[in-house]
Amino acid sequence: MKKLVASALCVCMMTGMLAGCGDTAQPATDTPADQPADTTADKPADTTADTPADAPAGDVTLNVWAFTDEVPNMVQKYIDTHPDCGFNFTSTIIATTDGAYQPALDQALAAGGADAPDIYAAESAFVLKYTQGDASQYAMPYEDLGIDVAAELKAADIAQYTVDIGTRPSDGKLVGLGYQATGGVFIYRRSIAKDVWGTDDPKTVAEKIGAGTNSWDTFFSAAAELKAKGYGIVSGDGDIWHAVENSSDKGWIVDGKLTIDPKREAFLDLSKQLKDNKYHNDTQDWSDAWFADMKGEGAQGILGFFGPAWLINYTLAPNCGGEKVGEGTYGDWACCEPPIGFFWGGTWVLANKATTKTDAVKQIIDWITLDCTENGLQYMWANGTFNGEGGTKDCVASGTVMSMSNGTLDFLGGQDMFEAFVPANQYANGKNLTQYDETINGYWREQVREYTAGNKTREAAIADFKQNVADNLDVTVE
Amino acid sequence: MLDNKETKIIKVFIYIVCVILTVLSILPFWIMIVNATRSTTQIQQHAVAFIPSTYMMNNFKILTGKSFNPMVGFKNSLIVSTFATLCATYFSTLTAYAVVVYDWKLKNAFFSFVMAVMMIPAQVTMIGFYQMAYKLGLTNSLLMLILPSVAAPSMVFFMRQYMIPSLPLEIVQAARIDGAKEFYTFNIIALPIMKPAIATQAIFSFVSSWNNLFTPMVLLTKQEKYTMPIMVSLLKGDIYKTEYGAVYMGLTLTVLPLIIVYLFLAKYIVAGVALGSVKG
Amino acid sequence: MKNKNNINAKYSKFGYIFVIPFTIAFLFFMLYPIFYTAFIGFTGLKGLGNTISTPGMGLLKENIFKNFKDVIANGTFQQSMKNTVKMWVLNFIPQILLALLLTSWFTDKRSKVQGEGIFKVIFYLPNIITAATVAILFGAIFGYPMGPMNDLLARFGFIDEPVHFFLSKNVAQGVVIFIQTWMWYGYTTVNIIAGVNGISPEIFESAEVDGASRTQTFFQITLPNIKTIMLFILVTSLIGGLNMFDIPKLLVTNSGPDNATKTTSVFIYDQAFAGSYLYNKAGAASMIMFVIIVILSAILFYIMRDKDEAALKKMKKQQDKLRLAEIKAQELLNGKGM
Incomplete structure (x- = not known):
């Protein structure tokens, strides 16, 4: 009997499906995403007006997609601090390891429907795909959410590169903004600097590593000095890579063609030099x-790491082996200007144009990216009050907020990190990013490893790199 | 006497090899289960230990604190595997019954066809399958993981092979004389006779559906719909970097139900493999 | 006779009715996707969220075989093909040898192995575990610098410094091969033992009477009698091997090092669902694999048919054998054979 019921059920499901397919096949081909987008784009004001009246508290559920729990935690915080906001959310978090996040997000955006993300996060390594590239058609301009973009950008004094990256070229509209500023510095161990150069003063160390010289020569002399004392200057070639990558003039793709910027090509030799010595x-x-x-x-x-402010809080601090001065390497760190200016990472927040929950999305995005008051996210983020007093501090995109904030950290032995990072943020630009950076960087780093390990010649490594790009991506390679 | 001594040496050698293989089969899982109860610090000091520690709940908290929800994966996998197994076994038996019991013109052509398509793996049809599901808006529907199992050619083949000697046509004839309807005869008479074959095939169908990674990976984008293998693949992510205890805990949670079920059903499973090959 | 035919004719419609669910599901979920995949291989379909009805994504106007040519000329595809074949061959050889060795031990009456049933259950265990879990578990076991493998090697004094296993192509491929062997040798063993148990015991008895040695018996009697089952295992393993996905996809990040663990299935997945969404290239690659698999299936089909015909010819003898296997299997099922 059970089997009968089960089989009947299966037959029903199948008939239902076949019938369903006959009905929906035709309109569905016109991509479901188009329809809701038109309605929302046409009357954002209506939607905003309707939502609070129609929906009692908690009835609207936002789908939030991200690659870490950072953005979902922010949404949670907003809901916690605004109990009458009238919505809640579910989050989908997929790590970027193995490139798993992008395919999943892409398919969710393309599939549309009730499960589609309303708010989604993108990292600098692939944000361009969502703001300017293949998937930019899914993004809803901030102004369509009801945000007064021009005025708020000005009031918050948002770093220009954040805006550049988040602006869609097809219509010149802003579709994404970050909340961080990710200009990078050199973050070094005070004790090792003292041991080698007799001082841990940022100015001296900066001089030693060739700060601002825009070349790696001095840096390598410093590496030799360190080596003589039994220290390494960096942990791996990846540390230098982020500085190389985001200080280069051109991105991987120029006019649809693969381009290897000379600075990026030189990374082969830098990496080899690091490894051989x-x-x-x-x-x-x-x-x-x-x-x-x-x-x-x-x-x-290891003397130090290249990185932006988030590296200190989210990577160095949790892995330093302690939680207060004296434990592990906690407190043994300081920041100084890097030899070459660069930026690394950052998270942009986008809205799906197919969202029907415009008002909720607007509240969240505005609070995260543009609110420059002490109640806004960025103030909490910069001053480490997001999870209560004494939390981790970060550089934020809003200059207005930065000027109200204090970056003194015990982790850095009491140094005010903003002193180092504010000048560093001027190097950040969105000009050398491309939408396939995550994938192409993966190929490049792989081949550089093959070359430095002595498995391949320099030429073969470059040729194989080009081959990989040509074989796997829709990019012209010459 | 000499022969006896030689036999003894050979036997000792056989046992040594078998014990080594046993250790190889069990050790990885043992390491995994033990490490699931150890703290990350303990694991970093010595990644192999044989005695469980006391950090099980701690690891579980870290794991579930990072949006890893094994219950969701478990539930979805259970739904998919159960219904897929029901569909596969029931309809395969029905199809085999049609081939064995009835004479119809296209019977041989049909059966040859079933055998010809027996080996088509899901991978080579996936691009078309995905595009179809996408057009229908069914990419996040568990139905797309269940319904394809209605057509399981290799199981039809197996069921036919088993049915020919086990189901005498006289029984069917007798039922007809008693006035039984064909569908009734199948459900009430044929199905119980096929029970042993259905049991073994059900186990394999369940396990392969439970373990399937490729199709769900392509189709499912919504976390509430994730099946166990996709949940597992998330453990590779950055967010679990350096949380060794939690990763081992996650792996253990996904494997433990399988190991327990296997230990209960092992006899039947191993016998089922053998049965399948004798017939096939 | 005539009467019977009439009865059969009366009921024959049920034959058609009962295969309807199978046929519908087959057409809808297998046949249509195959043709659709093939069709996509001839189109320009690429890019996220596009379908073949999107403008510019339809059939290629000129050079209709472009995708197929591109895929065949694609260096990464060639490499993934080589990897797949290499990893399959190197996993199959030890697997079949080990299985044969265990079979010869477990089926030899003269040195009855105690606990054969338990060993079979344990050897088969890895096969039942989710491959995704196995891949990540082994990724952790071979982890650097603190993985269990490094810990073991260091404790036994084989190494002084931790080894980063997955930096070496051979080691990475070797681990994939090891896992595949480890997961499947139990399955193969159980299959071959069942095949040997299907051989008439009289043959063995007469061999023993004739004074054949263990080795002679195995090579001259056992092996020739399990030819079919060996071929069955070979072809199913080959088809499975050509579709290797879970382990290589999840063991090493980005199929590294230098694409050493990239298989054709991973290649197809990457083309279609990562990077540029080249559905057309993935469709073409799928079809190339499909053709290879169809050829292999045809071989399997031929083998099976051959067996049925043989059964007809040597009716009595073979039927006895089958009957015996039947009983054996029943016993196994009832737990007596364990």
């Missing part, structure tokens, strides 16, 4: 060995 512990970034170097437990002590 054992100036690093040959770790890969985000690997266990890389984290071990933050704790000072690698094969040789």
Whole structure:
């Protein structure tokens, strides 16, 4: 009997499906995303007016997609601090490892419907795809959400590169903004600097590593000095890579063609030099060995890491092996100007044009990206009050907020990190990003590793890199 | 005597090899389960230990704190596997019954066709399958993971092979004389006779559906719909970097139900493999 | 006779009715996707969210085989093909040898192995576990610098410094091969043992009477009698091997190092669902794999048919054998054979 019921059920499901397919096949081909988009674009004002009246508290559920729990936590915070906002949310978090986030997000955006994301986050390595590239058609301009973009940008004094990256070229409208400023500095171990150069003063260390010289020569002399004392200068070639990548003039793709910027090509030699002289512990970034170097437990002590403010809070601090001065390497760090200005990372927040929950989306996005008051996200973010007093601090996109904030950290031995980071943020620009950066960087780093490990010649590594790009991406390679 | 001694040496050798293989089969899972109860610090000091520690709940909290929800994956996998298995076994038996019991013109052509398509793997049809599901707006529907199992050619083949010797046509004839309807005869008489074959095939169908990664990976984008293997693949992500205990815990949670079920049904499973090959 | 035919004719419609669900599901979920995949291989379909009805994504106007040519000329595809074949061959050889060795031990009456049933259950265990879990578990086991493998090697004094296993192509491929062997040798063993148990015991008895040695018996009697089952295992394993996906996809990040663990299935997935969404290239690659698999299926089909015909010819003998296997299987099912 059970089987009968089960089989009857199956037959019903199937008939239902076949019938359903006959009905929906035709309109569905016209991509479901088009329809709701038109309605919302036409009358954003209506929707905003309707929503609070129609929907009692908690009835609207936002779908939030992100690659870490950062943005979902922000949404949660907003809901917690605004109990009468009238909505809640569900989050989908997929790590970017193995490039898993993008395909999943892409399919969710393309599939549309009730499950589609309303708010989604994109990282600098692939944000261009969503703001300017293949998937930019899914983004809803901020102004269509009912945000007075021009006025708020001005009031918050948002870093220009954040705006550049978030602006869709097809219609010149702003579709995404970040909340961080991710200009990078050199973050070094005070104790190692003292041991080698007799001082841990940022100015001296900056001089030693060739700060602002726009070349790596001085940096490598410093590496030799460190080596003589048994230290490495960086943990792996990935540390230098982020500085190289985002200081180069051109991105990987120019006019649809693969382009290898001379600065990026030179990374082959820099990496080889580091490896041959054992100036690093040959770790890969985000690997266990890389984290071990933050704790000072690698094969040789490592002077420092290149990175923006978030690297300190989200990577160095949790992996330093302690939670207060004296434990692990906590408190043994300081920031100084890097040899070459660069930026690394950052998260942009976008809205799906197919969303029907415009008002809720607007509240969240406005609060995260443009609110420059002390109640806005960025103020909490910059001053470490997001999770209560004494939390992690970060550089934020709003200049207005930065000027109201204080970046003193125990982790940096009491240094005010904003002193180092505010000048660094001027180097950040969105000009050398492309939509396939995550994938292409993966190929490039792989081949550089093959070359430095001695498995391939320099030419073969470049040729194989080009081959990989040509084989796997829709990019012309010459 | 000499022969006896030689036999003894051979036997000892056989046991040594078998014990080594046993260790190889079990050790990875043992390491996994033990590490699921150890703290990350303990694992970093020595990644292999044989005695469980006390951090099980702690690891579980870290794991579920990072939006890893094994219950959701478990539920979805259970739904998909159960219904897929029901569909596969029931309709495969029905199809085999049609081939064995009735004489119809296209019977041989049909059966040859079933055998010809027996081996088509899901991978090569996936691009078309995905585009179809996408057009229908069914990419996040578990139905797309269940319904295809109605057509399981290799199971039809197996059921036919089993049915020929086990289901005497006389029984069917007798039922007809008693006035039974054909569909009734199948459900009440044929199905119970096929029970042993259905049981083994059900186990395999369930396991392969439970373990399927490719199709759900392509189709499912919504976290509430994720099946266990996709949940598992998330453990590779950055957010679990350096949370070794939690990763091992996640792996253990996904494997434990399988191991427990296997230990209960092992006899039947191993016998089922053998049965399948004798017939096939 | 005539009467019977009439009865059969009366009921024959049920034959058609009962295969309807199978046929519908088959047409809808297998046949249509195959043709659709093939069709996509001839179109310009690429890019996120597009379908073949999107302008510019339809059939290629000139050079209709462009995608197929591109895929065949694609260096990464060639490499993934080589990897797939290499990893399959190197996993199949030890797997079949080990299975044969275990079979020869477990089926030899002269040295009855105690606990054969338990060993079979344990050897088969890895096969039942989710491949995705196995891949990530082994990724952790071979982790650097703190993985269990490094820990074990260091404790036994084989290494002084932790080894980063997945930096070496051979090691990465080797681990994939090891996992595949580890997961499947139990399955193969159980299958071959069942095949040997299907051989008439008289043959073995007479061999023993004739004074054949263990080795002689195995090579001259056992092996020739399990030819069919060996071929069955070979072809199913080959088809499975050509579609290797879960382990290579999840073991090493980005199929590294330098694409060493990229299989054709991973290639197809990457083309279609990562990067540029080249559905047309993925469709063409799928069809190339499909053709290869159809050829292999045809071989399997031929083998099976051959077996049925043989059964007809040597009716009595073979039927006895089948009957015996039947009983054996029943016993196994009832737990007696364990």
